[in-house]
Amino acid sequence: MELFIDILILLAIIVGSVIVHRFLPAVPLPLLQVVLGCLAALSPFGIHVPLNPELFLVLFVAPLLYHDGRKTPRDELWKLKAPILLLALGLVFATVFIAGYGIHGLIPSIPLPAAFALAAILSPTDAVAVGAISRRVHLPKSILRLLEGEALINDASGMVAFKFAIAAMLTGVFSLSAASLSFVWMAIGGTVCGAALSFLIIRLRVLIRRLGVEEATLQTLLQIVTPFFIYLTAEELHVSGILAVVAGGIVHAIEQERAESSMLKLQIVSASTWSVILLMLNGLVFIMLGLHIPVVTAVTVESGAFDISRVLLYVAVLSSGLFALRFLWIYAGWTGAWLLGSRNKITKPQLKPALLTALSGVRGAITLAAAFSIPYTLQDGSPFPQRDLIIFMAAGVIVFTMVTASFVLPVLMKTEDDAAEAEQEEIGQAGGIRILQATIRLIREELSVCSEAAALSVISEERERKALRESEIRLIGIQAEREEAGSLFQNERISRETAYKFEELLNQLELLLTPGTPFPSAPSVRDMGSFISGLFVIEGRSIARFIRHAESVRCAKIDMYKAAIAAMKERIRNDNREISLSVIAEYSRRVQLLSPDASGQAGQEAFSLYQPKHWLEAVRALREEIRDLVDSGKLTRELAGRLLRCLDQVTRSVGEHNDPSFRRQGEGRL
Template sequence: MELFEIVLVLLLMLAVSQVAQRSLPFIPLPIIQIGLGALVVYLPWHIHVSLEPELFFLLFIAPLLFNDGRRTPRDELWALRLPIVLLAVGLVLLTVVAGGYFIHALIPAIPLSAAFALAAILSPTDAVAVSAIASRVKLPANIHRVLEGESLMNDASGLVAFKFAIGAAVTGVFSIWQASWSFVVIAVGGLLVGAVLALVIIWGRMALRRFGIEDASVHVLIQIVTPFILYYAAEHVGVSGILAAVAGGILHAIEQDRSGFTTIEQKFVSEITWNIILFIMNGLVFVLLGLQIPAIATSIFSNRAYDNFKVVGYVLAIYLLLIALRFVWLTLSERLTKPGASRNYDWRGIGLTSLSGIRGAITLAGAFTIPFMVGSGEPFPQRDLMIFLAAGVILVSLLIASVMLPLLAESSPKNEASNAREKELRAQIAAIKAANQAVRLAIDDDNTHSAAIVIADNDQRLSDVKRTTYEMLSRKARSEELFLRQLGIAEERRCVHLLREKGEIEPEEAVVLQNIFRRIELVVSNRFHIFYLLLYALVNKVLTAVQPAKRRMYDSLKAADRKSFIRLRIATAAYALDKLQVNETCEDSTVNRVCGHYRQMINMLNNKLAAPEPAEIHEEQVQTLRMLSLQAEREALQEEYRQGNIGRQQLSKLQFQISMHEAEVLDTNWGNFLQA
């Protein structure tokens, strides 16, 4: 029961952090989650979670790095391989040596070997922390990719250096040749083990498909457990489990790109499942980090052997050293890799990359593996202080990066999103591109033609956005358009009622039309319309399942001449258009815009009357893919907002446009309506 309470509270903290971040968008989500984690300790339930490093790496770091390997562009990483290797290996070694001597000189109570160990565990940047902070800042693409590649690779070099430094501190024995050889074995071995096992798992999944096992749940489950298998197996044979997870993620991405056997259901179930897992994992990493802070701080601040101001000064001094080493290394690397460019340094880029060296949960988890005793049986020297210094550097690096990176990034004259107008257009373009990508992922042998129709429509919208500076609607104009849309639906309902009274339409036809109006009204009037549509569809399916007569009624309607329904919809739209044209309560421009929509809809429906009857399955495919495309646009806009590319007001404007477009889709596409 205690474990259940802990898990429940931690998950609630994730939800609270999302709400808090919406209210305080200037505070990075990781900072909020660390703060909430620290507050949890003081709740009446006295929740305490001990950080078990090995379990932490397996449960959290392995799947997160597997996903990073799966999603990070491989061609861009390969193009930046030299700066990534220089940071992931060269800078780590420089940090261990220079940092070790500096820490020992600063705090003589920490032996030199232990100082090397502390510097080693502080050397790797954290992939989760880097992604969390960098997502809020418009970093140049090459810097972002270098940071991603560095954080994926330097964990192995830092942890290997830490392992040998701790061994030297415990036993008093150290061999540079043994350490170098072990690093090569652990790093290369981790990549090989991860690659080989990933290939075996991929072949296993392909074998299941050949035997006809296409159940999406089975294949997604195999993909989810893959990083745990890779990490555990690699660590079991003594190589890097972290690099094994990264290698496995990269191979799975290659397999997904090249394989033509993955079904639509598998693709979408996989993406949705991974999004949920990543949301929980990313959040729990920082909440768990926050849970450790109070105990770590208390162990030092309540100990009279330490001067509180001095230990805080130690943290700041070590952090400044890490930034200085990073800055110097980047400057030297640029000079070595770009001969003749010594007078043209990209100082802003170097500064951004230096401040982006954020430490995170990997550093703290590694610090907790410092043994309590040395080989002689005596306590490990200054273990509590070393853990405190590691935690302090993590917090300072997060705070400084959160404050300074946005300032440096926004100060660039190259920042193309400085104008709010451009931000909206960029976000709109990104959302439409994301919609097309979602449709492409859904393509299979049966729906290629339907997908081409949806993609062509989106391409046309994309061209319109790029070709013209679309005038964003004011809040008043949006309110008036919503009012006129709802008024138009009300007039169409009145038309159906009049036709029913005259006996010109059957009751079943009136029900179908009212269902269409209900769906369109939900789209244009309620931001939570998707939930209501899903709930309505679920209730309707239950009713038709328990009422066979109702099912037969809709089946007969579905088999009937659809063109009769199109004629009815033309009649209701024309009736509404006549009423809207004489409206005098709204601006003429808004009235013209809504009336223009009705005219366009009538023209499209008239074209459908003249066209051959489409295959039912084709029409349903187009409708399904259009809905998928619109949902992908919404998710892309939410991501643009989360990354700080657009503000809340801009998000609202763009969401309004999508809702209006969705209403047009529902107006003119009849694929699934006759079932509801």
């Protein structure tokens, strides 16, 4: 019961940290959670959760790395395979060798094998910590992918080095050949094991679906238990469980794109469930770190062997040395690749990107778990030399690297971010006009589709056969749009809310076109205005963010229309050729209307097809939706005012808005 209460308190701390972070955005959430964990450990309640290293790895690290494997872009990682391996393998072993001798020279009371063990657990960067930092610091895309790939692989190399350093400390024997063979077996075996198990689990899920069990909750539950099963099985086979769950996540992503692209509901439920799990696991990792820092600090101080200020100096020197070694390794490797490789493909080495990559090498959960897995005694029963000091220094390096990355990286990135923001503001007005024009054109297009579909129910008997064939063609296009929307959501190109909106519209269109289904009334202009405004209106304070979101929706619709065109072309037959080409031409016109150059002649011709009153009704619907969002507290008045002013500017910029009555009725205030 006491453990259950402690877990509830930890979850409450996670909730509190997220709330506090909203008011103190300058303080990184992981660092805030570490501080709250320390305060919880020092509180009168004395919260203390025992840390079992093996349980920690399977409960926290396995699902987090599995999710990272699912979400990491494989094509981009493959392009960066050489620098990733240079960091994940070369830098790890260089750190063990150089830092090991450095630690032994700095603190002679730590034997050389134990120093190698400490260097080994400090060598791998942490994917969880890197992801937490990257969400706040907008690193260049290439650097971010490099860090993600490095963190997914270097855990295995670091743990192998740690294992053999501990074995050498316990037995006094070390074999380089045995260590090399063990590393190859653990790396290759773990990768193959994880990929094979993930493939089998996916086949099982497909079989369950074919038996008629298609509940999204059951499929999501199978996804959640997959990383635990893969990790435990790999560890039983004495291969790398860490690499196994990463490989399993990658295989899952590949199979999911092929087998589940049309199951949009499953993807949405899965994404929502994983988001909650990741919030809890990430928070618990950093809170657990905070809980144990006072413990190891107290043990180190009570031992009396070292003064606390001296130990903190050791931590600062060791952390700075790791940053310096990482920077030199990255810059030297970059320079060597540029000198020996093709200079047309590799840019000239630069200090700032190398420094950003070096400072982003944050340590985290793997380091903490490995430190606590150090045995208490040697084979002869004597205490492990300086075990508490090693754990304290590992925790100190974690905090030092996290604080440095959290506060120094934003300063280095500030200039680039300011330039990017200025550029966004510069294009804001023109971009807002163009995107809102595309929004209104999108309303028109969807209205025309719905009206046309509804009209099919009252066509004359002699044209019914032709209408049914046209419905079949349109249903093919709608299914292709649905699959493309699922793919866009899976690749994080559209948000969960946008995916829901697309699914809602496609379901309505499919209902209108399905033979034998009673036709509901066509959606009103207000309904369509509410739908489109739901796509484009988002919370926030920056009009640039609104523009970026709207641009992503426009690009998504273009991709969906192109997917529908491709699907319909594949189904063209002699008996439906004329109808298919007609529908394809309609989709092509939609693509043209939503394209960036649609404001030209083609756009003007499309505008002339509609009466001004429809424009007025659409703008009214958008305005009413904005006011409703303000009244419900989902939209700030500041952003709403900007949206309304931008909408006013759009209405003045369109040629058919010259009617004074339209301008008077269209403008308004909150």
